[in-house]
Amino acid sequence: MRVAESDLRRLATGLLEERGAPPKVAWLQADLLIEAELRGLPSHGLQRLPRLLARIDRGLANPFATGTHRWRGHALLQVDGQRALGPVAVMSALEALLPAIENSGLALAAIRDANHIGMLAYYAEQAARRGLIGILLSTSEALVHPFGGTEAMLGTNPIAIGIPTGETPFVLDLATSLVSMGKIHNYALRGESLLQGWAVDVDGNPTTDAEAAKSGAIAPFGDAKGYGLGLAFELLVAALAGSDLAPEIHGTLDTTHPANKGDVLILIDPGADERTITRLAAYLDALRCSRPVDINRPIAVPGDGMRTRRSATLRDGIDVPEALLNELRTLQPA
């Protein structure tokens, strides 16, 4: 059912505050989830909240922690997340990097032991809106098989890149898996068949059965190249954050272990003048106007669809499954 964004925001913020989250922390965590809903990414939206609340209840997520900061060089920040909520750890690191960028031109934060940081586009866009290039990397539990392989050995290892390009920044956000495990679960729920090549079952056999794929592995996107990138991100994050590698990582759906994946945030001052920004924006427009395969489907620039969906959802309300809404309401104290 469709619910106004402001009502859901109040509900989510309230649930977090009732568990002791300071108002600013509750606002930020709720904002991340609501923004995912607005952009049409419910897998990173409110359905995450019940598990997050359970993690707070069990001491696996600490709504008071922001992470402890140790500078390894003037522009390289090592963050021990100390079970902080993901967006709190990232935004706190982002704020800490800003003075370093003033001096160094770029800066990096490597974060371990923070909770799920959610939709990476959120942070990439914030960086771009401040006139900075933002690059986000994150690792996850083993869900993806290597190219030519049949065992889940890699995380879905997403990357987001935000670049200031005038009024509306360029924001790319993608997982290095062909599809998300959320999508597999969704197909299983609806009893639909997967496409060929998406996944293998637990024995490593190709399957179109979504239920069987849930305990198997998802293919990397883009064959050998996508596998190579996913693997590079896996190593890069673990090397910098000191976090665990996919086979040892507890997933975002886990409610019994501290989070042990890693996150990396790189901010770069493009120092781009007005002329460069104008050139980039003009190039993106030329791209949008270039000849499509199907005249009814013009070329999209990453972020375009997200912005369109956001405007529509702000107007029409967020479509929340009734079961989820009821679950959230029962989580409120009597």
Added chain:
Amino acid sequence: MRVAESDLRRLATGLLEERGAPPKVAWLQADLLIEAELRGLPSHGLQRLPRLLARIDRGLANPFATGTHRWRGHALLQVDGQRALGPVAVMSALEALLPAIENSGLALAAIRDANHIGMLAYYAEQAARRGLIGILLSTSEALVHPFGGTEAMLGTNPIAIGIPTGETPFVLDLATSLVSMGKIHNYALRGESLLQGWAVDVDGNPTTDAEAAKSGAIAPFGDAKGYGLGLAFELLVAALAGSDLAPEIHGTLDTTHPANKGDVLILIDPGADERTITRLAAYLDALRCSRPVDINRPIAVPGDGMRTRRSATLRDGIDVPEALLNELRTLQPA
């Protein structure tokens, strides 16, 4: 025909020195080309040399230039390549970044107006062998169509990532195009058909005719995701280096215009202890030993194949087409 690596190295170095390149510069440029040959990447090897020599003769490549350096922040180096040979500009920037990394933990160089920097793995591996994470990005002339598009609007925009992982570093090097234009040319030369989906002709129609594809456009790798990454790299390099965007860029085969693409080099000190390095190496071994689709084709880690080919070619000699060898020999002064 097979020629000993040392003979080809002497030939290439000699040709560059005869055009006035200082010995160190000639050695470096020749080393880059020879290393590409050794790794089984002839498209980035000696076949590049005749055009490079022509560019020197015409003043488009200056064998004395190293690029002028301007620091924009303690860790952000802006390089005006001043028509330097590509590897000279990159290695000179790399050396300049090293003291900045000592202080800042990471550093970035954005390079414009340098000649073709060739195989990116060369630099990524050098970084990793120094214990640093190395990330290289480069742009090119428009050869790739956007996802859902039919016009060449993007460069092949390669990325290389080198990560210290013990004795043999992890080195990934890939273009964001599905195949290289070199491969298309090679198919055309041999009169072979392309695979479906690789390319479109100049009118935007899908084609398997390699000759027709040469004036058309290549697909991005990995559909929308690969397109998104290639586009992000395009914008990122142009924003940082102030270089041109694909539709305005003169290609590496051009012998009449100064190079106007851009290159970005990021170096990060992973600060990884022995335990982390051991963990990464063990993970890569576990990956190699994980269950393959085909028992005769074990899982490869990026860089594995390159190393195997290098050892074999060092032993057996480099296979150079006779026509290329003759061309290079005629380029020697009488």
